[in-house]
Amino acid sequence: MQHTYSQINSAKIVGTVTDSVGSPITYATIILKNSNKGTTTDSKGNYTVSNLPAGSFTVLISAVGYHTQSQVVELADKEIKELSVSLKMLPRLLNEVVVTSRRRDERKENLTSSISVVSPQTIQQLQTVSNNAADILAVAVPGLGVSSGTSSNWGQSLRGRQVLVLVDGVPQSTPLRNGSMDIRVIDPYAIERIEVIKGATSIYGNGAAGGIINYITKSNTGVKKFSSKTELATTGSIVHSEGSLGARAYQSFYGRAGKFDYTVSGSFEQTGQMKDAQGDIIGPIYSLSNNEIYNGFAKAGYNFSDKQRLQFSYNYFGSQEQGDLKEVLGSIREGRKTTSVPGYVTGSSPGTRWNHTGLLKYSHDNLFANHSLNVSAYLQDISTVFFYSNQFEGGGQSTIQSVKRGLRLDLSAPFALGNRISGNLAYGVDLLKDATSQPLLDGRTWVPEMNLGSTAPFLQVQSTLFNNLVYNGGVRFESMDIAVADYTTLKPYNAQTRTFGTSINVKGGNIGYNNLVFNSGLKYNRFNLFKPYVNFSQGFSVADLGLVLRAARVTDIANIQTEAVIVNNYEVGFASEHNIFRFEAAAYMSKSKLGSSFQEINGFYTTVRSPEKVHGFELAADAYATNNLTVGATYTYVEGKRDSNNNGKFEDAADTYLGGERISPPKYTAYVKYTPLQHLNFRLDYIGSGARDRFQKGENGLYKTYEGKVTPYSIINLASSYRMSPSTTIKVGIENLLNADYFPTRAQWLMFDQYYIKGKGTSFTLGLTVDI
Template identity: 30%
Template sequence: MMHKKMSMKPAAAAAAGVCMLMAAPYAAAWEQEESAREEGDVASVVVTATRNAKAVDKIPGAVSVITQQELSTQYLIADDPSQALSTYVPGYAPSRQKMTSTGESLRGRQPLILFDGIPQSNPLRAGMREGYFADSAIIERIEVINGASAMQGMGATGGIINYITKTPRTPGTTYTVNTRFASQFESDSLDWKTGLTVSHKSEAFDMLAYAGVQRRGMGYDGNGRRLGIDNVQGDTLDSHGNDLFVKIGRSFGAQRLQLSVNRFDLSGDGDYRNAPGVVAEGVPTSSEPGTPIGMTPRNKVRSASIDYRHAELAGGQLTAQFFSHDFESLYGATNTSTFQDRAIAPVGTLYDQSQVVADKIGSRITWSRPDLFVQGLELTTGLDWLRDHTQQRLAGTNRVWVPELKFRSLAPFAQLEYEFGPVTLRGGVRHEDAKLEVDTYTTLAAYGGRVVQGGSAEFSKSVKNIGAVWRFAPQWSAFASSSEGFGLPDAGLVLRGVTLANQSVSSLISLQPIVTRNNEIGINWRGAGGQFGISRYDSRSKLGSVIRINSAGIGLVERVPTTVKGWEANAEWRPIKDLSVFGTWATTDGKTAAAQGAPMDIDLGARSQGPDKAVLGANWRVKPQAQLRLQATHLRDRDINIGRRVGTSNLEEHFKGYTLVDAAVTWDSRYGRFGLSVENLFDRQYVGYYSQSAAAVDAANTYAGRGRTFALSWTRGF
């Protein structure tokens, strides 16, 4: 716990109080979004991830909204959150198909993941397990703000991904049962999930409750070979999970109070072991029956929030959220050289397990006032507070790997928006006043057992944004924006790797914050027959953060400048009422330097950047009760940093692209809604992007992707 009193510079608070960022009336947008979708008015769809609920055609930036219908179809094909993002968000990297999300970046940088506004990301010690925190059955939509942003706080250098849960809409009480079965028709390949949702809405209160369980079997590649299981970083193969979620609220007049609680667990079963492939022969990693050493990898997530809204307070709307988030991820046992200690066991014989624990509590208070002084001028202002305690231990021997990182931030913000005719102007500032405290600790024996003196690092930084949208013709709009995001490098990775004597936390320059500026322009068309958008962005960090793997397999944080430039496009065309064709396209070019002051001539690798990507698909309503979906995803070849090394880190990467095709059909009957899907329709044999690029010479981590997989679902309400 943190006991020191928090403080904030009065001048900074005053300055922030008259500038900007963005606020959070989530519930106010629910009914607006539903009615807009029913009427087919895409331009009126409301986005809440900007913190102030806005129609998409009034936001100066590239925004993606994945609807409930799109999610239900994609989750029928593959119940994988990151695969849904990769399909619908142009700049999101390909899914690893694992519990770990290393390499799953957004526009070459890390996104901030939210769950109804509650931060799920752990930037202080990014264990890359934040992608699995809730059952997909409770998600109504996903909102993605592309590009650096500070509107939701620290960590959104690549953008914001906000998962919005379902909410009761039909008066009365309803019960919904959902089931899903997937298989490749091998004896150990069955996946199944079942859940029950209870929804209630009345004048007294509304409630949504969900309970679900899931069991996942093994998978097979296009050659019929069992997929490799990641016993260390974590895998969804051979695993089980469950989720309990409750959201209950009551409205009284212009006010609303809501409580939500989520309890999610995902754990391996421990029935299979990793079987290394043969790199020289191009044989990928596989699995074999057997019990791995130690406890199986797992995720344990507990989230809760109390939300309050007053729609008529001093001429504006007040929104307050108070939240807690407890996250625990356990990694599998390994005898890596990092864990060896002669005082405990002979070198090479000591197996241990990493465990990341992060506990957050915080609040977000926002007040928004339209038509301030003059018509069309809106002020949004508020205050965010966060306390994050994160540490990493070795569970087998109870050793400290990363000492407890005690972080707190206080951030006032303000935003001004002025709408006149077809033009919307928006600009503001958020002031981050943050402090990181670490007690004195000793590094592991592998790093020399160095005593690092405790200390603190304080950051006081104002991050700004400005933008404009011009609706220059019916159904057409153009935008230009410049926004900054604030984050920290992986502080845990920095502190655990200290090898020099006489170091102190407060003197480690590598703990300086990352400030990323994203400049972007774009044009959009939205009409009854579809929509189209294209944008160009330029994202820069003067003091960025790049993880490089040395010859010993240890990740080191390098503080060097980074630049990411790219184009993104998305489109949907509805030539007739019952047919829509959609697509996305993205090209990304990330650069960094070997050291500060060196030329920016090194390409960002697969840990940071995905390949160029294109998605093309179609939805056809065959009959009023039946819909067919067909989609194809193409990843382009990528060969970078030929012959380049920095220290002992080999930066050369090669990727042979591939195209995957999926199909799904859903139909409604008196017995409920049925769904049938085929993932990887043509049974393509391929090795995943990250495995080809970043782990090409690692026989135990070259993972093939899933071959042809069939899934059947059934949903019925009572």
């Protein structure tokens, strides 16, 4: 409906947006149709749309995971009209906007690939149980491996391949030397939602062979000049509480004044000792015991007009172990777990010393000829220290240092060809400088500094044909140069003989890449009961170049196999919706002519570049059973092999399965969300990991590294909250409710005694939230 109005802009629409049981919905969007007026709700669900003329307006109220409501409001001059609504929850996120696609206002139903969006409500519920982003994603995202419950996401692959982690589109991963510490790079308190694109993609460049995880930070949602949110929580072990108690605090301030809006937040967490189901302290490798975790976040924006906006954001994250727990080494052969006891630890505190992410973004919705413009300049500086290891001659600790500076220019414009074909064209260029290295803290070079310069123009098109058929396609040209100085390798460690080999003097040089990658897909949206899609996409990855360089056995970098990995991903899937029910299914196969995984050969760890094939499927179902009961379940299967004899086949006797660092066992999850009383909410999650047994034991009676047999396990988590008043909520979370006694998958397949560590036993979180 078009609105009619007088020329005096002095009326207002105010109200509150709640769910079906009366709880406030944050970040709900209020838009006045056919106007440039709109806003979002604050943490109490309140909103205000000001400076309105008298007249008739159609108000659209929507939120991620809820049905959209539309109401007509008649306003008189200077009138303040109240419009409060209750939104009904959807069984799954159906039509939310996805920004990771790099096109404005891209809706999930128009994308021709598998995408998961973790909503603000889901993040808040799962965070009540665990504040570890890796745990949250493992529960919420089909296709992603189970969490190890530690600070490292090594082995938590996405569809069996490397994932690229972003914060608001800024790369956090270090694909030149992947340390697998990139999922825990921001506190979940600073995250509004998480978008996960599954399967190889090149829309953000190097490193997304398995897909993308994009953390979207919290928006400036205040409708007042000043609002605040405070949360205090305590954590600990229920099995054996002594020494396990921890605490965290979060404080945010946000609001808007005229054309300016802001949000500022900070959090601090001090964890206690992590205990397993028997009450023993979990082993110290990548442990979250006795960690100090800091996060500071700020975002400020200025609207020059309803079409132009300038925004700056910054996030700091740091997480370090305190180094006061000594390892009690177990034995895989004897079935004895590795634990910790208080004591002195050699070396510096491991963890993320700092992670600075800054982003300056300018947008113009109508620059010229209906073109929208987005320009982003960013900086990311991260320093990660790993644990002390005797596998360096004389002992030592490595640190990954990475600094990225980038500029993105995105232009997009709508188009139409007659009455039956319409769409959007997006094009632009990405510029990136990336300096990454992995020295030891004592100054020795393990991985030399790699200086990358990249220029990547791209073109993407989306078109709707005959109302219901959606086409997505595009190309990206990667022009990349990596400079490496002369270096000397460290003496390699032989895991079988426990001796060191010889160092190699390697002549450096420049490595150039010029690759064209593309994607193309179709989706048919006519019938809600069956919305099928097919998709082909390519991903570009420099295959963890640092691993290749540090393992060099030749004297010239020109003789090292450094070719990029180009992944071809083929996918089919569909979504089915009917009233209260939704079902999604996706099946895929990804192939690459070159691999990039490690394999133990005669005691040494060698990068294997043989061709690879990974395949799998994912299922997800949700049902909104009643107004106060929602249930759902997922199933994930993935498997992969390498063509060891390079004959184009993957079923020969010589061909081998990919190890556990790449391929996770089947994962199955289920949840129940129940609201028995207004303001009282419960969420019960079941997380199961299946079996994987693809390898034979060696002559010593043990499996090789990465090839250990994985046996099944499962845990149940419980999250609950009660809103005592409009401003005060208490939360209680129980992790591993039934105190399952288990080894996580990584402890089983890795076959290192140091990592033979059990999962957490029953633990609790008790929190209080106050909104002002």
